[in-house]
Amino acid sequence: MAITMAEISKLRTMTGAGMMDCKNALTESNGDFDKAIEIIRKRGQAIAAKRSDREASEGCVLGVAKGEFAAVLALKCETDFVAKNADFVALTREILNLAIDTKTANIDALKASELNGSTVEQLVTDRSGITGEKMELDMYEFVTGLTTVAYIHPGNKLATIVAFNQPNVDTQVAKDIAMQVAAMNPVAVAKENVPANIIEKEKEIAKDKARQAGKPENILDKIAEGAMVKYFQDNTLLEQAFIKDSKITVAQYMNNASKGLTVTEFKRVTLNQD
Numbered sequence: 001m002a003i004t005m006a007e008i009s010k011l012r013t014m015t016g017a018g019m020m021d022c023k024n025a026l027t028e029s030n031g032d033f034d035k036a037i038e039i040i041r042k043r044g045q046a047i048a049a050k051r052s053d054r055e056a057s058e059g060c061v062l063g064v065a066k067g068e069f070a071a072v073l074a075l076k077c078e079t080d081f082v083a084k085n086a087d088f089v090a091l092t093r094e095i096l097n098l099a100i101d102t103k104t105a106n107i108d109a110l111k112a113s114e115l116n117g118s119t120v121e122q123l124v125t126d127r128s129g130i131t132g133e134k135m136e137l138d139m140y141e142f143v144t145g146l147t148t149v150a151y152i153h154p155g156n157k158l159a160t161i162v163a164f165n166q167p168n169v170d171t172q173v174a175k176d177i178a179m180q181v182a183a184m185n186p187v188a189v190a191k192e193n194v195p196a197n198i199i200e201k202e203k204e205i206a207k208d209k210a211r212q213a214g215k216p217e218n219i220l221d222k223i224a225e226g227a228m229v230k231y232f233q234d235n236t237l238l239e240q241a242f243i244k245d246s247k248i249t250v251a252q253y254m255n256n257a258s259k260g261l262t263v264t265e266f267k268r269v270t271l272n273q274d
Contacts (some may be wrong), residue, residue, distance in 0.1 A: 003027055014161040021040060056135060058076065058080045061073070061158055068148060069148060070142060071099045071141065071152050072268075074271065075092040075135065088184070092156075095115065104140070111137055122267070124137055133135050149169075151179055163264045163265050164264060165264050177263060186235055189264070190237070190239070191239065202228060207223065
C-alpha cells in the first residue's frame with residue numbers, strides 16, 4: 001500500500017524516528033501504526049544489544065531546582081554529534097522534569113517511571129534505535145533543602161545542585177555557590193563530611209612524601225596532620241577560597257550574605273575529565 005507523507009509525519013511525531021525509518025516501518029506494517037511503533041522499538045532494542053559493549057562517553061548533563069528539591073541527570077551516548085542534537089537534549093530534560101515532579105528516589109526508580117506512555121528505560125532504548133548509538137541513563141542525583149539551586153555549565157557536560165539551610169536564599173548567592181562546586185570540585189561540604197578512608201589515604205600520601213624527603217619516622221604523624229589542614233582548605237567547600245574573592249572562604253561569603261547561611265549538601269555530575 002502507498003504510504004502518505006502525512007502518515008510518515010504522524011509516526012515521526014509519535015516516535016521521534018527519522019523520516020525514512022518511519023516510512024520503512026509503515027511499509028513493513030502495511031500502515032498499522034501500532035505495528036510500526038513496535039518495529040521501531042525492536043530496532044532500538046537490537047541496536048542497544050548490538051552496541052552494549054561500546055563506550056558511551058558523551059552525553060548531556062542537566063540540572064533543575066524546584067522549591068526544596070533539585071536533581072541532576074546524565075543521559076549518555078557515543079558521540080558529541082548526538083549529544084548536541086536538540087531531540088536528545090529535549091529527552092534528557094523531559095526525564096529530568098519527570099524526576100523533579102515525582103521526586104524520584106534513585107536511578108532504578110527513574111528508569112521504571114512512566115513517561116509518554118512508556119517507561120523511561122524504554123524511551124532511551126527507542127532513542128538508541130533512532131540514532132544508531134548506544135545510550136544509557138548513567139547518573140542521577142538529588143538534594144533537598146530549604147532552598148535549592150541548579151547550575152548547568154555551558155556545553156551540557158557538567159551540572160551541579162546545591163541545598164541550603166535557609167529559605168529564600170539570594171539568587172546570585174545561590175548561583176555563586178553552585179558555580180563554586182562546578183569549578184573547584186570539592187569532595188565534601190566540610191571536613192567533618194570527608195569519608196574516613198579518604199582522610200587515611202591522604203595521610204598516608206603525606207607520610208610517604210615525608211619519608212622520601214628523609215624525615216624521621218617519629219614526626220610523620222604530625223606532618224600528616226599538617227598536610228590535612230591544607231587538604232581541607234583545598235577540598236572542602238566551606239574552607240575553599242571563594243572563586244570571586246580569594247581573600248575570603250566560601251563559608252565567610254555565605255555568612256556575609258546571610259548570617260548562619262550554609263550548604264547542607266551538594267552533588268556534582270560531569271562527563272569531563274577533572
